[in-house]
Amino acid sequence: MTNPDLINKTILFVKEKLANAEGGHDWFHIQRVYKNALLIANGETCDETVVKLGALLHDIADSKFHSGDETVGPKVAREFLESESVSEAVITHVIQIIDNVSFKGGKTEKTFSSIELDIVQDADRLDAIGAIGIARAFNYGGFKNRALYNPQIAPNLQMSKEEYKNSQTPTINHFYEKLLLLKDKMNTETGKQIAQERHHYMQGFLAQFYAEWDGEL
Ligand code: ADP
Numbered sequence: 001m002t003n004p005d006l007i008n009k010t011i012l013f014v015k016e017k018l019a020n021a022e023g024g025h026d027w028f029h030i031q032r033v034y035k036n037a038l039l040i041a042n043g044e045t046c047d048e049t050v051v052k053l054g055a056l057l058h059d060i061a062d063s064k065f066h067s068g069d070e071t072v073g074p075k076v077a078r079e080f081l082e083s084e085s086v087s088e089a090v091i092t093h094v095i096q097i098i099d100n101v102s103f104k105g106g107k108t109e110k111t112f113s114s115i116e117l118d119i120v121q122d123a124d125r126l127d128a129i130g131a132i133g134i135a136r137a138f139n140y141g142g143f144k145n146r147a148l149y150n151p152q153i154a155p156n157l158q159m160s161k162e163e164y165k166n167s168q169t170p171t172i173n174h175f176y177e178k179l180l181l182l183k184d185k186m187n188t189e190t191g192k193q194i195a196q197e198r199h200h201y202m203q204g205f206l207a208q209f210y211a212e213w214d215g216e217l
């Protein structure tokens with residue numbers, strides 16, 4: 001059984017921390033990931049407390065917005081969980097989830113594995129695809145002042161994490177470089193099923209986008 005007090009306090013803590021976050025990483029992203037994670041957890045044998053804490057804290061201090069420092073998130077999460085007298089085993093597990101959850105390349109060698117990490121990772125990936133994923137991608141592209149699309153710039157799957165972050169890759173390319181690849185990276189059965197539907201929705205969006213681009217509709 002999860003201690004509802006701990007979860008409620010974690011929700012308040014995360015909401016406050018993310019008060020000024022940009023649209024793709026705000027509290028509502030966390031809320032969607034939390035809901036996805038609970039849905040997926042229903043079909044799995046897992047530690048529900050770890051899944052909930054992992055989902056709520058997974059983006060607590062995204063390195064993209066802290067000049068690339070990847071130690072900030074785990075530190076902030078640890079301090080909070082210690083202040084709530086959470087057991088060291090649970091803290092360590094949640095920190096492992098924060099460290100390993102992101103799909104954004106670079107950290108391709110996974111240093112840890114657990115069903116709870118698999119669930120939170122699937123939940124986070126689901127929020128990067130489908131209608132919400134499309135909205136987040138264009139929001140991020142706008143934040144980076146990138147073009148929507150440029151037929152002369154082909155998608156490039158070979159860029160390093162650093163190159164990718166600093167490139168002026170049009171947002172449509174991000175679909176081929178990341179988003180359309182996610183359905184085959186899902187860990188859980190529930191995650192795979194939902195991803196398949198959202199993948200199909202993105203394919204429809206792209207077909208419509210090119211048709212409109214070419215003045216065909
Ligand atoms: P998360 O923090 O959820 O693990 P990221 O920080 O990598 O994932 O990305 C956050 C959101 O920004 C995702 O929806 C992702 O698709 C989007 N995003 C990241 N990089 C790009 C990009 N180059 N172009 C468009 N969208 C991007």
Ligand code: NI
Pocket residue numbers: 029033058059124
């Ligand atoms: Ni996230």
